[in-house]
Amino acid sequence: MKKTLIFIFLFMFLVSAVAQEKKYDRTLKLMGSRFDISVIATSEQDANNYIDLAIAEIERIENLISSWNGHSETSKINQNAGIKPVKVSAELFDFIHRSLQISKITEGAFDISYASMDNIWKFDGSMTKMPSAEAIKKSVEKVGYHNIVLDYNKQTVFLKVKGMKIGFGAIGKGYAADMAKKLLQNRGVKAGLINASGDLNCWGKQPDGISWKVGITNPLNKNKMYSWFDLDNQAVVTSGNYEKFVQFDEKKYSHIINPKTGYPANGIISATVFAPKAELADALATSVFVIGTSVGIDMINQIKGVECIIIDDENKVHSSKGIQLKN
Helix, strand or coil, X not given: CHHHHHHHHHHHHHXXXXXXXXXXXXXXXXXXXXXXXXXXXXXXHHHXXXXXXXXXXXXXXXXXXXXXXXXXXXXHHHHCCCCCCEECCHHHHHHHHXXXXXXXXXXXXXXXXXXXXXXXXXXXXXXXXXXXXXXXXXXXXXXXXXXXXXXXXXXXXXECCCCCCCCCCCCHHHHHHHHHHHHHHHCCCCXXXXXXXXXXXXXXXXXXXXXXXXXXXXXXXXXXXEEEEEECCCEEEEEECCCCEEEECCEEEEXXXXXXXXXXXXXXXXXXXXXXXXXXXXXXXXXXXXXXXXXXXXXXXCCCCCEEEEEECCCCEEECCCCCCCC
């Protein structure tokens, strides 16, 4: 009888604990972008503590990789371009190493030295005419990941060309989402979601046991979806040209620039990449946008654990071999 009572008490306790779990959300601006952070917790106080930890981690990452903060390690690398190597922390060194690996895989479609470009394309409404071919050609003279030299023994980074710069605009928010997720998991948070302006990473289940869901928006009608997917401990990132572009002679020019040519990428209006980490998904989504549909699909099909969906400029949908679209 006593064992039965103990069992009933434990069962009721567990049911009560599960019933108390709720999803708590906070939206704020970090790294110059909108972040939506969701955690599953048993109290609002716990949830706020967890979200505060995630925010502090994202701010730490920003201070590490920011090229706007003159005191950051990244800025010191840029300030010493063509002058001398700069010793950096193991974290930043490894991050740059991974970035260069992606550059090699994508044959330069992804390149953190894109920051060396002269800022001739403006997407804030101030552009009134197309840049000249000469200006576009000149803009990429200092771009080239081959000129980023890593010394693995001394843990230094050297930019060979004076005036050269690196920046993490196409991978930084994904990395921040990954690190915030890792921190919260280590603190015992069973489930959550970090959405860094579309660079999304999640883990666990929602309180009702349902997986997190993501919809692929129709770029021509944001009120409609092409398809939706369940996400389980996975990241997804979408790059698109339907919100940020300029238009000359009825032709749209995307804000995603090909680092090899200096011209905006074309042929694709939306590229969505699923990967184990948001850092990788972020970089590959940009790369696919640059290299185009056919080559992009072929590349993704060769990378284990990664899938993609592409919507081309004729509004046709293309996907990698592991994708099953749900209408």
